[in-house]
Amino acid sequence: xxxxxxxxxxxxxxxxxxxxxxxxxxxxxxxxxxxxxxxxxxxxxxxxxxxxxxxxxxxxxxxxxxxxxxxxxxxxxxxxxxxxxxxxxxxxxxxxxxxxxxxxxxxxxxxxxxxxxxxxxxxxxxxxxxxxxxxxxxxxxxxxxxxxxxxxxxxxxxxxxxxxxxxxxxxxxxxxxxxxxxxxxxxxxxxxxxxxxxxxxxxxxxxxxxxxxxxxxxxxxxxxxxxxxxxxxxxxxxxxxxxxxxxxxxxxxxxxxxxxxxxxxxxxxxxxxxxxxxxxxxxxxxxxxxxxxxxxxxxxxxxxxxxxxxxxxxxxxxxxxxxxxxxxxxxxxxxxxxxxxxxxxxxxxxxxxxxxxxxxxxxxxxxxxxxxxxxxxxxxxxxxxxxxxxxxxxxxxxxxxxxxxxxxxxxxxxxxxxxxxxxxxxxxxxxxxxxxxxxxxxxxxxxxxxxxxxxxxxxxxxxxxxxxxxxxxxxxx
Ligand code: 5AD
Ligand code: SF4
Numbered sequence: 356x357x358x359x360x361x362x363x364x365x366x367x368x369x370x371x372x373x374x375x376x377x378x379x380x381x382x383x384x385x386x387x388x389x390x391x392x393x394x395x396x397x398x399x400x401x402x403x404x405x406x407x408x409x410x411x412x413x414x415x416x417x418x419x420x421x422x423x424x425x426x427x428x429x430x431x432x433x434x435x436x437x438x439x440x441x442x443x444x445x446x447x448x449x450x451x452x453x454x455x456x457x458x459x460x461x462x463x464x465x466x467x468x469x470x471x472x473x474x475x476x477x478x479x480x481x482x483x484x485x486x487x488x489x490x491x492x493x494x495x496x497x498x499x500x501x502x503x504x505x506x507x508x509x510x511x512x513x514x515x516x517x518x519x520x521x522x523x524x525x526x527x528x529x530x531x532x533x534x535x536x537x538x539x540x541x542x543x544x545x546x547x548x549x550x551x552x553x554x555x556x557x558x559x560x561x562x563x564x565x566x567x568x569x570x571x572x573x574x575x576x577x578x579x580x581x582x583x584x585x586x587x588x589x590x591x592x593x594x595x596x597x598x599x600x601x602x603x604x605x606x607x608x609x610x611x612x613x614x615x616x617x618x619x620x621x622x623x624x625x626x627x628x629x630x631x632x633x634x635x636x637x638x639x640x641x642x643x644x645x646x647x648x649x650x651x652x653x654x655x656x657x658x659x660x661x662x663x664x665x666x667x668x669x670x671x672x673x674x675x676x677x678x679x680x681x682x683x684x685x686x687x688x689x690x691x692x693x694x695x696x697x698x699x700x701x702x703x704x705x706x707x708x709x710x711x712x713x714x715x716x717x718x719x720x721x722x723x724x725x726x727x728x729x730x731x732x733x734x735x736x737x738x739x740x741x742x743x744x745x746x747x748x749x750x751x752x753x754x755x756x757x758x759x760x761x762x763x764x765x766x767x768x769x770x771x772x773x774x775x776x777x778x779x780x781x782x783x784x785x786x787x788x789x790x791x792x793x794x795x796x797x798x799x800x801x802x803x804x805x806x807x808x809x810x811x812x813x814x815x816x817x818x819x820x821x822x823x824x825x826x827x828x829x830x831x832x
Pocket of ligand 1: 719720
């Protein structure tokens with residue numbers, strides 16, 4: 356039996372001695388950019404209820420763990436975090452302060468009520484599709500002291516009801532979730548189960564959000580979705596809009612200078628989207644396209660719906676549309692049944708294609724996914740060895756990609772001050788951080804930079820001559 360709906364002993368936040376004091380919110384985000392986006396939305400949804408963000412968990416009246424379930428022992432990590440939170444909650448209690456704890460995201464979705472029975476410190480469990488309800492749930496827990504679990508689908512309501520972004524500091528680059536969920540059912544992946552089936556926001560909503568961001572100074576937008584290129588939103592013309600059409604429409608917004616999208620499935624790279632890399636100069640020449648394995652046998656067992664050759668042929672077509680395209684990818688090693696020869700095929704594909712960036716993972720069996728039940732699980736030691744070999748190759752590829760940019764000139768979108776005084780930091784079209792001496796007035800602008808060196812994690816350059824700027828005035832100390 357779980358304790359859902361029953362927790363009569365809990366003291367509530369509304370009983371706090373000083374009702375007028377601002378309430379503090381601490382959000383700990385695990386996982387992907389979609390989760391980071393959801394955390395931002397949660398903070399905004401809770402703002403009208405008087406919650407202000409704090410970095411200090413001991414200072415927080417409400418702690419939200421925004422969890423990720425995709426790899427590793429995600430649930431275990433959450434439970435150990437909850438163990439630490441229980442101590443924080445007890446410590447605050449001795450000072451007469453109450454703490455409400457919410458678990459959000461994919462672990463919340465997957466574990467549901469189980470969380471409250473294993474970790475009674477938790478007051479709210481809320482799945483990714485119910486984030487718009489968080490402020491209401493917090494209010495309900497405050498007044499009733501109940502424990503609430505809300506993990507229902509679907510997503511329509513969530514997007515419709517999430518509040519607009521609150522006014523904040525200058526943000527040059529923003530993420531906008533346009534699609535959620537996935538119908539691909541790769542046999543290793545929990546996403547179709549935790550995030551549900553594919554759902555797209557309407558182009559109208561997305562355009563309105565991006566226009567709002569543009570008026571606030573945003574210059575670059577990255578459209579997010581678990582399977583973003585399967586996007587199909589109901590357009591104002593009554594037609595279903597594919598991603599290419601949405602991107603084309605966003606390209607019409609004058610002050611939006613750069614467009615990106617992530618993450619894509621090779622199967623959904625349609626002709627229009629490929630052509631767009633050639634036609635739409637605002638679409639950056641950089642594509643994250645996971646291939647997972649270079650072995651056709653493993654790809655079939657993963658239910659990836661493509662072969663290694665098809666992946667390469669697709670890359671060749673996109674490169675034909677945009678010759679300066681750089682690629683990023685996701686790769687899994689040690690999928691059940693993967694032999695040395697299968698792994699070699701992965702290394703070969705990496706070497707043939709050449710990636711500017713890549714994310715590589717040891718296969719981790721996710722309960723409830725088909726691959727978790729396969730015999731022939733690869734021993735941990737082999738996975739570790741393969742991952743190390745793959746990462747060495749990928750790192751070489753990344754460094755050589757960076758090095759060949761030295762001596763070239765790149766348009767850099769400046770986002771913030773740099774590490775050193777007088778420096779500003781921006782991003783190249785290929786997402787590398789670029790450090791340059793230059794004035795803060797260039798933040799939010801794109802300027803040509805001559806790349807002079809490539810460090811381990813960023814590029815350094817000098818502003819291309821001919822661009823006028825004045826030395827920043829040093830503030831008096
Ligand atoms: N084990 C290892 N890696 C995984 N990924 C997804 N599920 C698993 C898993 N069970 C990786 C894939 C995916 C990325 C987001 O995470 O490479 O593209
Ligand atoms: Fe998971 Fe991506 Fe496969 Fe969908 S396409 S099941 S999100 S790995």
